[in-house]
Amino acid sequence: MANKAQIAAASWGVKTSFHSLVALLLAGAVIGVVYLTRDAEQPALDEDRAALLQNSAEAASPAPAPSASEKECDLFSGRWVFDNVSYPLYKEKECKYMSDQLACEKFGREDLRYQQWRWQPRGCDLPRFNATALLERLRNKRLVYVGDSLNRGQWVSMVCLVESAIPPNLKSMSSEHNYSLLIFKAAEYNATIEYYWAPLLVESNSDDPVNHRVPDRIVRVQAIEKHARHWSNADILVFDSYLWWRRYQMKVLWGSFGSRDGIYKDVMMPRAYEMALSTWSDWLEVHVNRSKTQLFFVSMSPTHERAEEWGGDVGQNCYMETEPITKEGYWGSGSDLAMMRVVKSVVDGLKARGLGVQILNITQLSEYRKEAHPSIHRRQWEPLTEEQKEKPISYADCFHWCLPGVPDVWNELLYAHIFHNRTQRLEDRVEGL
Numbered sequence: 001m002a003n004k005a006q007i008a009a010a011s012w013g014v015k016t017s018f019h020s021l022v023a024l025l026l027a028g029a030v031i032g033v034v035y036l037t038r039d040a041e042q043p044a045l046d047e048d049r050a051a052l053l054q055n056s057a058e059a060a061s062p063a064p065a066p067s068a069s070e071k072e073c074d075l076f077s078g079r080w081v082f083d084n085v086s087y088p089l090y091k092e093k094e095c096k097y098m099s100d101q102l103a104c105e106k107f108g109r110e111d112l113r114y115q116q117w118r119w120q121p122r123g124c125d126l127p128r129f130n131a132t133a134l135l136e137r138l139r140n141k142r143l144v145y146v147g148d149s150l151n152r153g154q155w156v157s158m159v160c161l162v163e164s165a166i167p168p169n170l171k172s173m174s175s176e177h178n179y180s181l182l183i184f185k186a187a188e189y190n191a192t193i194e195y196y197w198a199p200l201l202v203e204s205n206s207d208d209p210v211n212h213r214v215p216d217r218i219v220r221v222q223a224i225e226k227h228a229r230h231w232s233n234a235d236i237l238v239f240d241s242y243l244w245w246r247r248y249q250m251k252v253l254w255g256s257f258g259s260r261d262g263i264y265k266d267v268m269m270p271r272a273y274e275m276a277l278s279t280w281s282d283w284l285e286v287h288v289n290r291s292k293t294q295l296f297f298v299s300m301s302p303t304h305e306r307a308e309e310w311g312g313d314v315g316q317n318c319y320m321e322t323e324p325i326t327k328e329g330y331w332g333s334g335s336d337l338a339m340m341r342v343v344k345s346v347v348d349g350l351k352a353r354g355l356g357v358q359i360l361n362i363t364q365l366s367e368y369r370k371e372a373h374p375s376i377h378r379r380q381w382e383p384l385t386e387e388q389k390e391k392p393i394s395y396a397d398c399f400h401w402c403l404p405g406v407p408d409v410w411n412e413l414l415y416a417h418i419f420h421n422r423t424q425r426l427e428d429r430v431e432g433l
């Protein structure tokens with residue numbers, strides 16, 4: 001259900017972290033480094049049609065049955081295991097591009113167990129994250145994360161996961177398009193890991209990466225080109241969009257911003273979400289080169305706003321939590337399954353049209369991690385009021401995730417899927433026993 005305070009908190013957090021990134025960019029004096037971005041390249045009509053025909057033929061033939069090991073191993077179901085030997089995968093202080101929004105240790109968090117949990121899927125192991133192998137895979141390529149601040153957190157995590165494998169003079173951070181696009185580059189590999197700000201994926205009046213706190217959010221559910229042209233030639237795309245939609249209804253605009261004949265309507269959720277994702281999927285269907293691009297959609301990131309849901313006291317939230325939830329299948333009220341079904345059906349629709357999008361279903365595994373949010377341990381964008389200082393729960397951030405932490409695991413899952421290697425690994429493991 002809609003909760004204005006929650007959404008306000010989410011966008012407020014977005015702003016904060018962005019500023020720390022901007023500060024970081026300025027500090028590094030890398031703003032002058034601007035790479036050329038190609039505009040959307042429309043494939044020639046014939047190729048387009050050939051691809052469509054080929055793909056519809058593929059879609060018509062029955063999909064190969066998953067092998068036994070694939071069936072057994074659902075990487076998204078399992079449990080958290082405390083493992084302070086292998087985790088964290090990097091040190092917060094040592095990551096040059098850490099965001100102040102997510103640097104919980106820097107902002108006073110003392111219990112650091114949240115950094116040391118490993119995700120153990122049922123029936124197999126996650127492949128070990130190898131930064132060099134990933135950079136090799138990304139040679140001459142672009143990996144682009146597109147979405148809201150949760151997705152940006154995952155991008156920061158990925159940058160931290162690989163940057164230690166790159167010598168100082170061979171990596172850089174820059175931005176384009178008035179900070180909408182942030183680019184980490186590994187020069188030696190000519191590889192980039194980028195993040196593009198589009199919290200609702202389609203156009204909205206919250207598209208300014210700095211000033212997006214608007215009293216009345218308006219979404220153009222049919223328009224995506226303004227954003228999409230910046231990632232149309234990416235090799236791997238990782239999307240997310242959920243929290244900004246988590247409200248009762250959304251104001252939708254048909255027409256353009258500022259145009260006098262635009263039509264505004266309040267559309268109930270999840271219908272508005274469905275409209276936007278349908279625009280998104282139509283764009284992908286037409287523009288994505290199937291033999292080149294890998295597509296991912298990260299499922300909703302859970303929030304921990306109501307302690308009573310996991311057996312805590314009414315009025316509490318993630319503030320002061322230090323241990324994960326152990327109850328199997330725990331699911332909070334903030335994760336709306338109806339909206340997840342919308343994503344699933346849009347992705348199924350694309351599959352029927354010959355385009356595969358892998359859903360990274362991180363919701364369940366992240367549900368358990370009530371203790372892994374920044375809470376009060378992050379940079380505050382505005383000075384705290386006396387009232388807030390007296391009641392820390394009132395400003396605890398239970399939306400984003402501390403780094404190192406949960407988003408590292410999302411990236412390990414992404415890594416496993418990029419290499420399509422989970423079956424292989426399982427067999428390796430069985431042989432190695």
Ligand SMILES: *[C@@H]1O[C@H](CO)[C@@H](O)[C@H](O)[C@H]1NC(C)=O
Nearest residue numbers: 082083084085086087113116
């Ligand atoms: C890991 O945790 C165990 C138990 O809490 C502790 O005894 C050990 O010293 C820790 N090891 C490291 C490397 O932190």
Ligand SMILES: *[C@@H]1O[C@H](CO)[C@@H](O)[C@H](O)[C@H]1NC(C)=O
Nearest residue numbers: 128129130131132133134136
């Ligand atoms: C990581 O990947 C690189 C390149 O594929 C390989 O040479 C190296 O042995 C791998 N490291 C580990 C620890 O597996």
Ligand SMILES: *[C@@H]1O[C@H](CO)[C@@H](O)[C@H](O)[C@H]1NC(C)=O
Nearest residue numbers: 139140141142189190191192
């Ligand atoms: C570097 O990577 C980009 C894609 O990000 C590619 O278009 C370009 O051709 C690559 N440059 C070289 C020299 O391979």
Ligand SMILES: *[C@@H]1O[C@H](CO)[C@@H](O)[C@H](O)[C@H]1NC(C)=O
Nearest residue numbers: 177178179208209210211212
């Ligand atoms: C760039 O961003 C700033 C700050 O949000 C905004 O005021 C400005 O209008 C933007 N410029 C362009 C060209 O979009």
Ligand SMILES: *[C@@H]1O[C@H](CO)[C@@H](O)[C@H](O)[C@H]1NC(C)=O
Nearest residue numbers: 043044047048289290291292
């Ligand atoms: C699609 O990508 C493949 C592999 O990179 C490339 O050979 C092909 O030319 C691309 N097709 C189009 C229409 O751009």
Ligand SMILES: *[C@@H]1O[C@H](CO)[C@@H](O)[C@H](O)[C@H]1NC(C)=O
Nearest residue numbers: 340341343344359361363364
């Ligand atoms: C994601 O996982 C949850 C919990 O296991 C499940 O209920 C949901 O249907 C899954 N969603 C998709 C899109 O697969």
Ligand SMILES: *[C@@H]1O[C@H](CO)[C@@H](O)[C@H](O)[C@H]1NC(C)=O
Nearest residue numbers: 137418419420421424425428
């Ligand atoms: C999977 O891993 C094997 C080595 O374990 C490697 O040779 C192969 O290229 C990988 N597959 C893909 C699709 O990257």
